[in-house]
Amino acid sequence: MSKNKIDSRRRQAVAKWEKLRNNPVPFIYIGAGSCGLAAGAAETQAAVEEYLKRKGIDARIIQVGCIGPCYLEPLMDVQMPGRERISYGNVMAKDVARILHAFFDDGEIPKDHLAGHFGEGELDGIPSFYDLPMLKPQVRIVLRNCGIIDPDDIDHYLARDGYKGFEKCLSMTWMDVLDIVKRSGIRGRGGAGFPTWRKWETCRNTESDQRYLICNADEGDPGAFMNRSLIEGDPHCVLEGMLIAAYTIGASQGYVYIRAEYPLAIKRLKTAIGQMRELGFLGPSILGSDFSFDIKIKEGAGAFVCGEETALIASIEGKRGMARTRPPFPAVSGLHGKPTIINNVETLGTLANILRNGPEWYAGFGTETSKGTKTFSLVGKVRRTGLIEVPLGIKLREVIYDIGGGTQKPFKAVQSGGPSGGCLSEEFLDLPIDYEHLAEAGAIMGSGGLIVVDSDTCIVDMAKYFMSFTQKESCGKCVPCRVGTRHMVEILEKVCDGKAVLADLDKLEKLALTVKNGSLCALGGTAPNPALSTLKYFRPEFISHVKDKRCPAVSCKNLVVYRIIPGKCTGCQRCVKVCPTGAISGPRSEPHNLDKSKCIKCRSCYEICRFDAIAGDAIIIES
Amino acid sequence: MANGGLFAIMQEFKGERGDLIPILQRAQDLDGYLRPEAIRSISRWLKISENEIYGVATFYAQFRFHPPGRHHLKVCLGTACHVKGGEQILAMTKQRLGVDTGQTTADGNFDLDRVACLGCCALAPVVAVDNKIHSQMSVLKIQKLLDEQKQD
Numbered sequence A: 001m002s003k004n005k006i007d008s009r010r011r012q013a014v015a016k017w018e019k020l021r022n023n024p025v026p027f028i029y030i031g032a033g034s035c036g037l038a039a040g041a042a043e044t045q046a047a048v049e050e051y052l053k054r055k056g057i058d059a060r061i062i063q064v065g066c067i068g069p070c071y072l073e074p075l076m077d078v079q080m081p082g083r084e085r086i087s088y089g090n091v092m093a094k095d096v097a098r099i100l101h102a103f104f105d106d107g108e109i110p111k112d113h114l115a116g117h118f119g120e121g122e123l124d125g126i127p128s129f130y131d132l133p134m135l136k137p138q139v140r141i142v143l144r145n146c147g148i149i150d151p152d153d154i155d156h157y158l159a160r161d162g163y164k165g166f167e168k169c170l171s172m173t174w175m176d177v178l179d180i181v182k183r184s185g186i187r188g189r190g191g192a193g194f195p196t197w198r199k200w201e202t203c204r205n206t207e208s209d210q211r212y213l214i215c216n217a218d219e220g221d222p223g224a225f226m227n228r229s230l231i232e233g234d235p236h237c238v239l240e241g242m243l244i245a246a247y248t249i250g251a252s253q254g255y256v257y258i259r260a261e262y263p264l265a266i267k268r269l270k271t272a273i274g275q276m277r278e279l280g281f282l283g284p285s286i287l288g289s290d291f292s293f294d295i296k297i298k299e300g301a302g303a304f305v306c307g308e309e310t311a312l313i314a315s316i317e318g319k320r321g322m323a324r325t326r327p328p329f330p331a332v333s334g335l336h337g338k339p340t341i342i343n344n345v346e347t348l349g350t351l352a353n354i355l356r357n358g359p360e361w362y363a364g365f366g367t368e369t370s371k372g373t374k375t376f377s378l379v380g381k382v383r384r385t386g387l388i389e390v391p392l393g394i395k396l397r398e399v400i401y402d403i404g405g406g407t408q409k410p411f412k413a414v415q416s417g418g419p420s421g422g423c424l425s426e427e428f429l430d431l432p433i434d435y436e437h438l439a440e441a442g443a444i445m446g447s448g449g450l451i452v453v454d455s456d457t458c459i460v461d462m463a464k465y466f467m468s469f470t471q472k473e474s475c476g477k478c479v480p481c482r483v484g485t486r487h488m489v490e491i492l493e494k495v496c497d498g499k500a501v502l503a504d505l506d507k508l509e510k511l512a513l514t515v516k517n518g519s520l521c522a523l524g525g526t527a528p529n530p531a532l533s534t535l536k537y538f539r540p541e542f543i544s545h546v547k548d549k550r551c552p553a554v555s556c557k558n559l560v561v562y563r564i565i566p567g568k569c570t571g572c573q574r575c576v577k578v579c580p581t582g583a584i585s586g587p588r589s590e591p592h593n594l595d596k597s598k599c600i601k602c603r604s605c606y607e608i609c610r611f612d613a614i615a616g617d618a619i620i621i622e623s
Numbered sequence B: 001m002a003n004g005g006l007f008a009i010m011q012e013f014k015g016e017r018g019d020l021i022p023i024l025q026r027a028q029d030l031d032g033y034l035r036p037e038a039i040r041s042i043s044r045w046l047k048i049s050e051n052e053i054y055g056v057a058t059f060y061a062q063f064r065f066h067p068p069g070r071h072h073l074k075v076c077l078g079t080a081c082h083v084k085g086g087e088q089i090l091a092m093t094k095q096r097l098g099v100d101t102g103q104t105t106a107d108g109n110f111d112l113d114r115v116a117c118l119g120c121c122a123l124a125p126v127v128a129v130d131n132k133i134h135s136q137m138s139v140l141k142i143q144k145l146l147d148e149q150k151q152d
Helices: A003-019 A034-039 A041-057 A094-106 A156-158 A164-170 A174-184 A197-204 A225-234 A235-250 A264-277 A309-316 A345-357 A360-362 A395-401 A435-439 A460-473 A479-496 A502-518 A522-526 A527-538 A541-546 A573-577 A606-612 B003-010 B016-030 B036-046 B050-060 B080-085 B086-097 B138-150
Strands: A026-031 A059-065 A076-080 A085-088 A115-119 A212-215 A253-259 A296-298 A342-344 A373-380 A386-389 A413-417 A421-425 A449-454 A561-564 A621-622 B071-076 B110-115 B128-129 B133-136
Touching: A003 A253, A026 A041, A034 A041, A034 A225, A034 A235, A034 B133, A041 A059, A041 A094, A041 A342, A076 A094, A085 A395, A156 A235, A156 A264, A156 A395, A164 A235, A164 A345, A164 B036, A174 A197, A174 A235, A197 A235, A197 A342, A212 A235, A212 A309, A212 A345, A212 A395, A225 A235, A225 A264, A225 A345, A225 A373, A235 A253, A235 A264, A235 A345, A253 A264, A264 A296, A296 B016, A309 A342, A342 A345, A345 A360, A345 A373, A345 B071, A360 A421, A373 B080, A386 A395, A395 A413, A395 A449, A395 A541, A413 B133, A421 A460, A435 B016, A449 A522, A449 B080, A460 A479, A460 A527, A460 A541, A460 B080, A479 A502, A479 A522, A479 A541, A502 A522, A502 A527, A527 A561, A527 B133, A561 A606, A573 A606, A606 B138, B003 B016, B016 B036, B016 B050, B036 B050, B071 B086, B080 B086, B086 B110, B086 B138, B128 B138
Parallel strands: A026 A059, A212 A253, A212 A342, A253 A296, A373 A449, B071 B110
Antiparallel strands: A026 A076, A076 A085, A085 A115, A373 A386, A413 A421, A413 A449, A561 A621, B071 B128, B128 B133
């Protein structure tokens, strides 16, 4: 398709989008990202369909991606003809009829479950969605379309200036594009923060008949889902970024390497790639230029190490995903020995925005050395969990308290950067989030997982968790990583079981440094970070496990006991029924007995006691 | 299942080394696991030794070498699920089903896996049954879920 045809298609798309804004029939938007679906969005949608059918109402249902505040899932937005789009949170199937009834029968805007509206300012006392405490401090650049557009409809993307960044590229030389990316100051969003332009320049300047571009969507960090949400909510922005990158480095073949655990994201990508091909954004001579490019999807088969560049390449080549020594860097010799650029989903998703709005605009966000915005998945024990995008340099406190709403129990730590990152204690709350400050504190930016933990979480257990994760995921090629991580896990297990001695902690630290310095790739090189940072900032907690045989968070199974408080127990027998081992006994209406030798500490009795609240908290766990 | 389906799949590929993992994935979709016969056919066709194919396949967590159960149960132990009590949910599931992770129950009803992250961290802890994700689980909710599945 030529440039002229694209322009006319865009005009149609804009008209379609305007029509969507001045909708002739009511529109109902359902947040149908993976997390929305997990929260029950499919049931909510079925209830909406059922309601509309029963009432004979002509309305359209549009599935959108994740807008961010996962704690409000499932989200349902209602837009009456010519009115603003109004968002409702935690809408379960049973709530649908009541909300829709108010709109359609009473002509009112129901206040129940109300989250906000998508227009400007205040509307009949309804706050703007973007003024919600979780949204207000955010700057949405990469996520600008997520939850707003239908990700399966390329026209929505086109109408919101989609592919304009790429079109601008085509009118420039690759050197001009490289210069724009350089001036924007964007650094790789996959974790290491290497300047994007420098990698590209190396690749372009390497003589070769073939170059490759790979989009790294192997989001393996447990606790991180930014890339999944972005692809599910706005696949075209990532694909447009791939076009821009491929044009600059001179690649003719691209791959998206994506986790097989993300079926919805893969489906959305496939649809989007089909649409690009149809409109001539992929294939030979794109938009009449001499630039040709195509994209293939490669599904990862479940290996964390494949997020590492050289292991990822080995996996695409059909081999075991094992890292190799660098140099040569993939930018010089990568896939099939050809120059290859591997960029993270978020890096690619940002590019079109930089091209459209200019590098100075982008560099206006963030700090001197860390420009722009970064998406984070804010999860764990915060009140408001979800996907956020903030300018770099923002303080941890603002993210955890202003956006996340703080923790219910006292804040203990925030873990940044997944299994390669570190745990930061309260004293770091005023630390600006940028590449340098996080690294200095012993954590890393990583891909953007922020896991907040409170006083209920045992920090030793947390370190053990991450170490056993990297130990399992170690590819086994080099000894420090393969053997060292295993021994580190064993020591941490001893600490959690109350069987360690103080000398073990020194051994752990020494071993950690060996693994850190002696490993071949970043997996081993960063694997000890969780152990090192927790030892540094939370040593007293380790010591109380070792010396007092106590777990202050009352979490380590072998250091806690379950006890029934006779004065509080009403003898309701609920715990007797749920106990899987018959450890609790006693007649009705009399305080029950708990046989500690039979107790497997499964927590069932504790949960049912609190849940049914007849006796309330008659069962306690103590250390 | 006969190898007919597998041959049809292989037709879609060029037969390059890089096709190995996608073919294994498709073969597993077909049978639910990697049958030794399927690996033999793939080996002959791609001219890669069976030994090497097993080497690649066992490296990746996705591949199974035993027939799966009727329901596929995955307990998520990503970081968020872990801090919100995922371990206890896994322990309870193991106890109720009488199997360890990577195994299938004697009646062939369930197979159990632990996974690193399903990407629904904001709704932790989560459990997936046949790709349907159940959010904000507890040791009580998982028991109810297992009971419901048994009745199906």
